[in-house]
Amino acid sequence: xxxxxxxxxxxxxxxxxxxxxxxxxxxxxxxxxxxxxxxxxxxxxxxxxxxxxxxxxxxxxxxxxxxxxxxxxxxxxxxxxxxxxxxxxxxxxxxxxxxxxxxxxxxxxxxxxxxxxxxxxxxxxxxxxxxxxxxxxxxxxxxxxxxxxxxxxxxxxxxxxxxxxxxxxxxxxxxxxxxxxxxxxxxxxxxxxxxxxxxxxxxxxxxxxxxxxxxxxxxxxxxxxxxxxxxxxxxxxxxxxxxxxxxxxxxxxxxxxxxxxxxxxxxxxxxxxxxxxxxxxxxxxxxxxxxxxxxxxxxxxxxxxxxxxxxxxxxxxxxxxxxxxxxxxxxxxxxxxxxxxxxxxxxxxxxxxxxxxxxxxxxxxxxxxxxxxxxxxxxxxxxxxxxxxxxxxxxxxxxxxxxxxxxxxxxxxxxxxxxxxxxxxxxxxxxxxxxxxxxxxxxxxxxxxxxxxxxxxxxxxxxxxxxxxxxxxxxxxxxxxxxxxxxxxx
Amino acid sequence: xxxxxxxxxxxxxxxxxxxxxxxxxxxxxxxxxxxxxxxxxxxxxxxxxxxxxxxxxxxxxxxxxxxxxxxxxxxxxxxxxxxxxxxxxxxxxxxxxxxxxxxxxxxxxxxxxxxxxxxxxxxxxxxxxxxxxxxxxxxxxxxxxxxxxxxxxxxxxxxxxxxxxxxxxxxxxxxxxxxxxxxxxxxxxxxxxxxxxxxxxxxxxxxxxxxxxxxxxxxxxxxxxxxxxxxxxxxxxxxxxxxxxxxxxxxxxxxxxxxxxxxxxxxxxxxxxxxxxxxxxxxxxxxxxxxxxxxxxxxxxxxxxxxxxxxxxxxxxxxxxxxxxxxxxxxxxxxxxxxxxxxxxxxxxxxxxxxxxxxxxxxxxxxxxxxxxxxxxxxxxxxxxxxxxxx
Numbered sequence: 001x002x003x004x005x006x007x008x009x010x011x012x013x014x015x016x017x018x019x020x021x022x023x024x025x026x027x028x029x030x031x032x033x034x035x036x037x038x039x040x041x042x043x044x045x046x047x048x049x050x051x052x053x054x055x056x057x058x059x060x061x062x063x064x065x066x067x068x069x070x071x072x073x074x075x076x077x078x079x080x081x082x083x084x085x086x087x088x089x090x091x092x093x094x095x096x097x098x099x100x101x102x103x104x105x106x107x108x109x110x111x112x113x114x115x116x117x118x119x120x121x122x123x124x125x126x127x128x129x130x131x132x133x134x135x136x137x138x139x140x141x142x143x144x145x146x147x148x149x150x151x152x153x154x155x156x157x158x159x160x161x162x163x164x165x166x167x168x169x170x171x172x173x174x175x176x177x178x179x180x181x182x183x184x185x186x187x188x189x190x191x192x193x194x195x196x197x198x199x200x201x202x203x204x205x206x207x208x209x210x211x212x213x214x215x216x217x218x219x220x221x222x223x224x225x226x227x228x229x230x231x232x233x234x235x236x237x238x239x240x241x242x243x244x245x246x247x248x249x250x251x252x253x254x255x256x257x258x259x260x261x262x263x264x265x266x267x268x269x270x271x272x273x274x275x276x277x278x279x280x281x282x283x284x285x286x287x288x289x290x291x292x293x294x295x296x297x298x299x300x301x302x303x304x305x306x307x308x309x310x311x312x313x314x315x316x317x318x319x320x321x322x323x324x325x326x327x328x329x330x331x332x333x334x335x336x337x338x339x340x341x342x343x344x345x346x347x348x349x350x351x352x353x354x355x356x357x358x359x360x361x362x363x364x365x366x367x368x369x370x371x372x373x374x375x376x377x378x379x380x381x382x383x384x385x386x387x388x389x390x391x392x393x394x395x396x397x398x399x400x401x402x403x404x405x406x407x408x409x410x411x412x413x414x415x416x417x418x419x420x421x422x423x424x425x426x427x428x429x430x431x432x433x434x435x436x437x438x439x440x441x442x443x444x445x446x447x448x449x450x451x452x453x454x455x456x457x458x459x460x461x462x463x464x465x466x467x468x469x470x471x472x473x474x475x476x477x478x479x480x481x482x483x484x485x486x487x488x489x490x
Numbered sequence: 491x492x493x494x495x496x497x498x499x500x501x502x503x504x505x506x507x508x509x510x511x512x513x514x515x516x517x518x519x520x521x522x523x524x525x526x527x528x529x530x531x532x533x534x535x536x537x538x539x540x541x542x543x544x545x546x547x548x549x550x551x552x553x554x555x556x557x558x559x560x561x562x563x564x565x566x567x568x569x570x571x572x573x574x575x576x577x578x579x580x581x582x583x584x585x586x587x588x589x590x591x592x593x594x595x596x597x598x599x600x601x602x603x604x605x606x607x608x609x610x611x612x613x614x615x616x617x618x619x620x621x622x623x624x625x626x627x628x629x630x631x632x633x634x635x636x637x638x639x640x641x642x643x644x645x646x647x648x649x650x651x652x653x654x655x656x657x658x659x660x661x662x663x664x665x666x667x668x669x670x671x672x673x674x675x676x677x678x679x680x681x682x683x684x685x686x687x688x689x690x691x692x693x694x695x696x697x698x699x700x701x702x703x704x705x706x707x708x709x710x711x712x713x714x715x716x717x718x719x720x721x722x723x724x725x726x727x728x729x730x731x732x733x734x735x736x737x738x739x740x741x742x743x744x745x746x747x748x749x750x751x752x753x754x755x756x757x758x759x760x761x762x763x764x765x766x767x768x769x770x771x772x773x774x775x776x777x778x779x780x781x782x783x784x785x786x787x788x789x790x791x792x793x794x795x796x797x798x799x800x801x802x803x804x805x806x807x808x809x810x811x812x813x814x815x816x817x818x819x820x821x822x823x824x825x826x827x828x829x830x831x832x833x834x835x836x837x838x839x840x841x842x843x844x845x846x847x848x849x850x851x852x853x854x855x856x857x858x859x860x861x862x863x864x865x866x867x868x869x870x871x872x873x874x875x876x877x878x879x880x881x
Contacts, residue, residue, distance in 0.1 A: 010574025013782035035569045046784030053573040152877050369790070397786040 003081040005054055006074040013045040020068045020267070021075070022047060030058045031082065038076065041069075047397070057082035068267070199226035211236035269362035280424045284340065284459040288419040289468055293476045294440055296450045301482050314377065315384045318452075319355075319409050322432045323379060325478035326407060327351055327372050328489055333471045336428045337405050340461050354406030354423060355383065357390040365423055366395045367403035407432060417455040427462045430475065431455035452479070519740040519772050522747040525800045527808025533748070535739055541751040547815045553746050554810060555824050556590045557803045560610040562828035563619045566835055567609075567626075571781045575839060576626045580607045584744070584776030587802030588709045590614060591749025592771070595757060596677065599640070601662075603655035603678045606644045607709075611679065615641040619831075623839050630845065631853070649687035652678045652706065656693040659702035659766075668703045673761030677705045677753075682722055683714025685730065694734040694768075703760035705753065706731075706768040709743060711775035716788040728770035736766045743771030744802040774800070847873060 009019055022040040026032055035051040038058075042048075059077040063069050198215045200208070204227055208215050213235045220227040266274065298321050306316050330337045330351055338347040353371035357364055366389070368374070368382045389395050405427075408420050411434035420429045433453040440449035456472040463471075478485040520533050520541050532542035545553070564582050571579040582589060589610025596602060596614070604611055606622075613619055617634045622644060624630040636642045645651035655678035667674040684690050685708060697704045710727055712719050723730070731738025741752040749771055756767045774797040778785050785794075810816040851866045 008574065010572070011577075012572065014578055035566075045782050046778070047786075048572065048781075048784070050572045051569045150877050151875050369792070396791070397784070398789070398791045401787065402790065 003084065004059055004077055004079055005056075006077045007053055008072050009041070009069050009075050010050075011071045012041065012043050012048055012050075016043045016045065016071060018068050018070050019043045021063050021065050023065055024061060025049070026052075026058050026076075028058050028061055032056065032058060032078070052078065054078050054080045056080040199224060200228075201226070204229050204232055208232045269364060273363050276424050277421050280422050283424075284422050284427075285461060286419070286422065286457050287460045287463075287465065287468065288455055288457045289465075289472055290417055290453055290455050291472050291476045292451060292453045293479050294442065294449050295435060295452050295479050296442075298479050298482050299435065299450050311377070314380045316380060317383075318411075318435055319407070319432065320376070320380050320383060321479060321482060322407060322409075322430070322475070323353060323355075323371070323383065324376060325475045325482075325485075326405065326430060327353065327379075328478060328485065329471050329474035330372065330405065332474055332489065333467060335467060336458065336463055336471045338427050338462055339404070339425050340427065340459060345462055348404050350404070352402050352404045354403035354426070354429075355386055356406060356408035357387060359390050359393060359395075361393060364390055364395055364400060365403060365406055366390055366399040367406075369402070405429070411435060411452065417453040419455060420457050422457055422459055427459035428468075428471070429457050430472075431457075454479075519742045520748045520752055521742040521745050522751060523742075523745045523805055523809055525744070525805050527805045527812060529747075529809060529813070535752075537737060539755060541748065541755065543747045543751050545747075550810060550815050551820060553590060553594065553750075554803070554806050554816065555827070556594070556610075556614065557586045557746060557806060558824050559828050559831060560586050560590060560613050561803065562832050563613070563835055564609055566832040567623055568777070568781065570623070570836065570839055571626070576623060576781075577628050578780050578782060579626055580780045581775075581777040582607050582609050584774050584797065584802070585709055585711055586610055587746035587806075588743035588749055588771040588773045591743075591746040592677065592679075592707055592753040592769075595750045595753035596640075597675075597757070597761075599672070599674045600757060600761075601640045601642070601655075601658060601674070601676045603642045603651040603658070603676070604644055605648075605651065605679050605681065605684075606646050607681075608644070608679050612641060615639045617641060620835055620838050620842075623835070624842060627839065627842060629842050649680055649684035649689040649693075652680055652684070652690045652693035653696075654678075655704055656697045656702060659697060659704035659760075660700050662703055663700070663763075668761055669763040671762075673703065673763065675703050675705065675757040675760035677707050677757065679707050679709065681714065682708065682710040682712065682719055682727060683717065684708075685727055686714075686722055694731070694736075694766075697766040698734040698736050701763070701765040703763065704766040705756040705760055706766060707753065707771065708768065709771050709773055711743075711773050713775055713779065713785075713789070715779045715783060716785075718789075726770065728768055731768035736768065738768035738770065740770040740772055743773030744800050744805070746802060746806060773802075 011017075012019060019041040020043075022042050024039050026036075026038045032038060032052045032055060034053075034055045037049040038052045039050050040047060041050060056078045059079045062073075062075055062077070069075060198218075199220060199222075200215055205215065207213075207229060208227075211232060213232050215227055215232075218227050218231050218235055219225075221231055222228040264270075295318070299318065302316055302318065302321060305311050334347055334349070335345075337351055338345050350370045351372040352367040352369050354365045354367040357366065366386050368379070368386060371379060371382070374382060386399075389399070403423055403426060406420075406423050406429045408418075408429060409432045410418050410420075411432050414434050416436075417433040418431045420431045422429050431454065433455070435450050435452045437448050438451045439446050440451055441447075442449055454472060454476060456468060456475075458468045458471075474485075520535060522530050522533065522541065522543060524530065532540050534540050561583065567576060567579045568581050568583075570576050585607070589608060590613075593602075593608075593611035593614025596611075602608075602611055602615065609619065609622060612622065612634075617639050621633045625632045625644060632643050634641065634643075642651065642654065645654070655676050659676040662668060662674045662676060678693070680690060690706075694706070696702070697706070708727055710719065714722060726740060728738035728740040739752060739756075741748050743749060752769055756769055759765070759767060774794075775785075776794065776797065807821065810820075848866055848869055851862055851869075854862055
């Protein structure tokens with residue numbers, strides 16, 4: 001057995017097909033122990049640490065952080081006898097480069113997925129209805145083709161569907177025969193039949209007829225080799241654009257095609273954000289109200305706070321006062337801090353205050369647990385900590401779950417306000433705009449004052465206009481004169 | 491510590507520990523060893539039963555050894571899953587005391603019906619710990635003989651084993667094997683989530699009505715996968731037993747001594763023909779539900795930390811140290827034994843042979859069947875259709 005061992009990404013959770021490398025915990029040259037955590041991988045189900053399968057020295061790392069790797073692909077090579085002298089170069093190639101390639105033998109061992117439908121559904125080894133496979137404990141896997149060895153007689157490339165008919169139970173005399181050597185017929189359907197009617201749904205047939213596409217010339221990409229709407233549109237596309245390129249004088253100068261488009265895979269934080277925003281925007285009826293406030297007094301109060309000795313090392317920002325204002329206003333209007341749960345409304349006695357943060361990985365909303373119980377000083381420390389953790393990319397899933405009410409500080413980007421979308425499960429979110437010096441009527445005269453605009457979105461299923469307005473008004477009152485509000489409310 | 495009956499000789503040499511009452515109907519739980527490792531001499535339960543243990547030093551050390559070994563082997567299995575050597579693994583991390591305490595309370599003749607997480611009970615029954623790994627590696631069906639070890643096969647279906655146990659216990663009673671000091675008792679393991687299953691409630695009804703020699707042992711680890719206990723019940727689980735007409739009691743499931751005492755008493759009641767009872771072992775699943783699960787998505791770190799402070803092994807170690815029952819040499823020796831057994835387990839798992847695929851047809855019917863033969867032939871043809879197939 002070779003002393004250099006390559007570790008393949010395993011299926012970490014019952015039927016997964018890929019994982020994303022979140023972080024490497026070791027680097028090339030490190031000496032590692034058996035079961036020492038080497039890499040953090042995130043799958044569709046969980047982010048987990050993988051322990052080293054062998055003790056030894058890290059010889060090579062094949063995939064950078066952030067890459068998505070298929071199950072069964074080598075991710076790391078470990079020299080299991082690092083004390084035994086130099087390694088022959090033929091095994092893994094030079095270990096000096098950061099991202100070498102795995103050995104050919106390992107890659108050949110990565111099995112090729114057959115086209116879905118290569119085995120008749122319901123037969124042994126065939127996919128269950130919907131392509132899912134039964135699992136023991138936990139959640140079901142995503143609908144993806146299972147990995148299998150190539151079938152005998154199938155073309156070598158992974159793209160070619162297997163043409164071997166799986167003998168049906170009742171008509172079993174048909175022997176297993178290799179596929180003919182001639183070029184394969186254009187449409188091979190899932191049952192292994194290479195002739196017969198073309199599979200396509202009636203609306204697709206209609207589309208093909210309208211666009212003048214001959215279905216029998218297409219290879220279907222749908223279930224059981226059926227032709228999909230996209231197949232037809234793809235076949236029709238070149239023909240449709242051809243006359244245009246000939247007649248249009250502009251086309252020679254500028255192209256509006258794929259060569260001038262960038263395609264960014266939707267994954268990670270972006271994917272999560274998209275899902276959350278769409279879900280929230282289309283389930284909770286949003287109402288947004290605005291209030292413009294003179295915060296000159298509040299800014300002066302902040303300055304006095306900064307001047308105090310015990311606050312010398314604390315980061316004091318206007319956002320701190322907004323957070324305090326929200327927490328005090330929630331005490332006066334607890335219904336704002338609630339959650340819609342279908343047939344009931346869950347009103348929370350604790351406030352896990354979310355702060356939306358823009359990070360390199362995208363938008364994340366960590367929250368301060370039980371923020372209502374914190375003193376102003378504790379709140380300031382918690383906010384500093386939260387922001388630093390987020391900027392460093394170390395925010396844990398637990399930090400981001402369980403939020404009850406959120407503040408988004410769009411003012412840092414220099415804009416006045418916005419209509420924020422509620423994080424799912426919350427019923428209010430406050431946008432805090434930029435604080436600007438503006439002409440404002442103060443004591444009967446127009447004076448330059450520090451002014452900001454607050455935008456409050458709320459879930460209208462729970463919060464009526466009256467409640468939302470009172471809540472926003474209280475937040476505004478606090479920011480207009482924090483000392484008076486504190487005296488009056490607490 | 492030997493399997494069987496470690497609790498007999500009383501030595502009564504611990505100096506004046508505290509004694510206190512567990513009052514009826516409050517969520518307080520029977521505890522003989524506090525999280526900081528202080529020993530409580532005895533606890534009187536709601537029905538007046540006095541719970542106490544009188545172990546020799548050797549037996550105390552044996553329980554500690556069990557806890558450490560069970561945890562280590564479980565951690566090794568989790569690592570093997572992460573390395574692609576097991577399909578899935580349900581870790582018992584945090585529940586060692588509930589399993590070792592109840593497992594050691596079983597007598598040789600008693601029958602146990604586990605879920606898929608009872609690796610600690612399996613260990614106490616004297617079964618080679620590699621057995622469940624074969625199941626989760628997909629190379630065999632579990633491998634042990636339930637009749638030989640009086641430990642049924644792992645049951646994946648939630649709560650189904652409580653009905654199997656009820657039927658078995660009814661059979662024990664019908665065979666006249668109860669009513670004496672050496673009578674037989676049956677124990678059924680399940681979790682807090684299973685208490686919402688129809689099967690478990692039916693088992694409660696039948697066992698209660700037929701006065702079966704059965705102990706329902708619920709490890710309340712606070713989560714049914716991601717569903718917290720408050721979505722499972724409005725009252726403490728042990729109080730459900732009252733509605734079915736048998737006693738229920740809550741024990742600190744992270745306290746191996748109290749779990750032993752309470753289980754021992756319930757089993758003895760059952761073997762003497764006094765009918766079933768429900769034990770709620772109050773514990774916490776420190777790890778994920780299974781290796782396919784990510785608990786950070788549904789529970790907060792501070793909750794896990796709070797339970798960390800109640801760790802079953804740490805409190806046992808603190809007790810052994812305080813009472814000078816064990817020294818650093820002993821703890822080092824146990825750790826070393828655990829390490830050796832983990833390495834041995836790993837090597838044997840990696841060496842497990844893959845079964846011939848068509849052996850799956852072997853144990854369906856004792857004498858085969860025409861339909862099965864046809865399926866076997868069809869499966870062979872399917873396997874032969876692959877390149878590089880040995881078939």
